[in-house]
Amino acid sequence: MQPRIVEVRQGILKKNDLLARGLRERFEAAGVTVVNLVSSPGAGKTALLEETLRRLQPRHRVAALVGDLATDNDAKRLGRSGAPVRQITTGTVCHLDAEMLSTALADWDLAALDFLFIENVGNLVCPASYDLGERLRAVLLSVTEGEDKPLKYPTIFNGADLALITKIDLAEAVGFDRAEALKNLREVRPGLEVIEASSRTGAGMEVWLGRLGAMAERTAQSPA
């Protein structure tokens, strides 16, 4: 049975890559900067996004898509920012894929947006394999999870463009070893850009927003 499983999986991934390519072209043509947030459950994706939407909104047009197996709690939370937010519930599927995104975005006017944030399903394994056509894939690692996670889930950290170390306000309480975490992140992905932040205290948020802002400027300047 093993060869057949592999064959089907390759079929799924190939189809996803084709759809993702189409999404990427659509995002570029619309001039929208798309950011895919991935992490384990509870690493703080929603809290980061709440704070990001709130701080970006005065100067930028923002929206979000949120993936979860069940509930629309996160869409409700993020919707309070006033930004357009849509929930994708995946049932038993442990990641978002390009087809789910295409369906959710079918009736959206992307040209009316500067930023679209995708909050993936909380999972350090499955989302690694699914390109969503995003411009930036950011992986979150909270200080409460342990410094060893990059070594234990190398694929998702290796495939990310940027790592956000989150909940740094709790670093002392949990005995977080910052040097060890940085070493492990860069062992898996040499030269990986790392931002350390806390959605609760706001530490590091200006660095994160500066990074996003610079990316949007480049998107706006590039020929459509």
Place this chain on the structure above:
Amino acid sequence: MQPRIVEVRQGILKKNDLLARGLRERFEAAGVTVVNLVSSPGAGKTALLEETLRRLQPRHRVAALVGDLATDNDAKRLGRSGAPVRQITTGTVCHLDAEMLSTALADWDLAALDFLFIENVGNLVCPASYDLGERLRAVLLSVTEGEDKPLKYPTIFNGADLALITKIDLAEAVGFDRAEALKNLREVRPGLEVIEASSRTGAGMEVWLGRLGAMAERTAQSPA
């Protein structure tokens, strides 16, 4: 393509259930109590297991199997207890299955053990669907992850026999809402047994060990 994927997945699960039934019979015949620990990455499975092995060893014969995508860090950590520990590395697979367990246990004398602990891959989705022949499936929910996780990952909480709320020494620092977490756990699984513990301070560990001890007694008394 969708029907074919479902067909293959059902084939995999059916095969797993048959192998798990064989494992369960083998565990019962050997009189070993098998506990499967599942949770998101960084919820504290390894720390709980370190402390559990240390406290059980004076009176019980214990061993552990540890699943991770990569590294044998956890096996090394747990091996310091002196207990037999074996690492299963799954590559890109987001759960342990009964076949991996059968292979890892092929040359073990299970009758020489009172307890076998399985530390599953850190994932709140995939391990839910794979019976490993265990006697008890315990799901960990750390106070740092957020009270909403049972609602967002209902399958794994619904399929567990017991929930362990971990890292309770951090409850105040993270503003953990205990009543909300208990409400959500029991909304997904009415009557679910819950133990609150901290591997760091030892709080709740005696309750957990008492629960394990009572289970081992029942195993020893049941006709083989």
